[in-house]
Amino acid sequence: MPLDETPLFEPALLRELDWSGGPSSSLPSFSPAVSPSEPGPGLLLRPLCTADLHRGFFKVLSQLTRADDVTPDQFVDGFERMKRTGDYYVVVVVEEDSELGGRVVATATLITEHKFIRSCAKRGRVEEVVVSDAWRGKQLGKLLVSTLTLLGRKLGCYKVTLECSPDNVAFYQKVGYAASDETYMQCRFRN
Ligand code: 16G
Numbered sequence: 361m362p363l364d365e366t367p368l369f370e371p372a373l374l375r376e377l378d379w380s381g382g383p384s385s386s387l388p389s390f391s392p393a394v395s396p397s398e399p400g401p402g403l404l405l406r407p408l409c410t411a412d413l414h415r416g417f418f419k420v421l422s423q424l425t426r427a428d429d430v431t432p433d434q435f436v437d438g439f440e441r442m443k444r445t446g447d448y449y450v451v452v453v454v455e456e457d458s459e460l461g462g463r464v465v466a467t468a469t470l471i472t473e474h475k476f477i478r479s480c481a482k483r484g485r486v487e488e489v490v491v492s493d494a495w496r497g498k499q500l501g502k503l504l505v506s507t508l509t510l511l512g513r514k515l516g517c518y519k520v521t522l523e524c525s526p527d528n529v530a531f532y533q534k535v536g537y538a539a540s541d542e543t544y545m546q547c548r549f550r551n
Contacts, residue, residue, distance in 0.1 A: 465491070
């Protein structure tokens with residue numbers, strides 16, 4: 361299957377986010393100022409496309425957890441499945457002007473989950489937040505999480521949640537998250 365630049369979701373959704381802050385906003389402060397449209401010099405924040413397979417997408421993911429290489433067919437299958445549901449918002453930060461159309465330097469995902477409770481509400485889940493080690497300290501993690509949190513709000517989620525290691529709690533608190541009264545539990549089949 362050919363790899364191409366078709367975005368996983370409508371890119372305008374990112375441009376239309378209300379990045380102005382304001383009293384009810386949970387946006388953290390950014391210094392220097394950055395936004396989804398201007399993530400930093402030489403960088404672009406956009407939805408994932410299948411051509412990102414050869415731009416180091418998995419190399420970045422593997423800095424979070426096991427992310428073994430997949431074949432282009434496997435990648436396109438997964439991408440198409442996610443795209444069909446309309447509930448997957450995988451974003452990447454890429455270098456604008458390099459060979460192959462830019463290396464992926466960071467990524468994060470928002471998934472919207474549909475429920476019957478709360479009048480058929482939606483819950484957002486932020487997943488796979490990773491910034492490549494050479495790009496840490498440039499506010500990219502904060503930018504990605506803030507972008508997806510605002511997107512979750514815009515899409516009508518009544519809450520957005522995430523799981524993280526104890527080491528990252530302070531980071532997520534800075535971007536507007538608070539530890540829940542509930543405990544995260546799992547039944548794990550593979551490490
Ligand atoms: C972290 C990630 C989660 C990811 C998991 C992978 C964030 C906020 N959390 O919990 O999305 O799925 O690590 O670890 O990025 P695992 O492979 O051990 O499940």
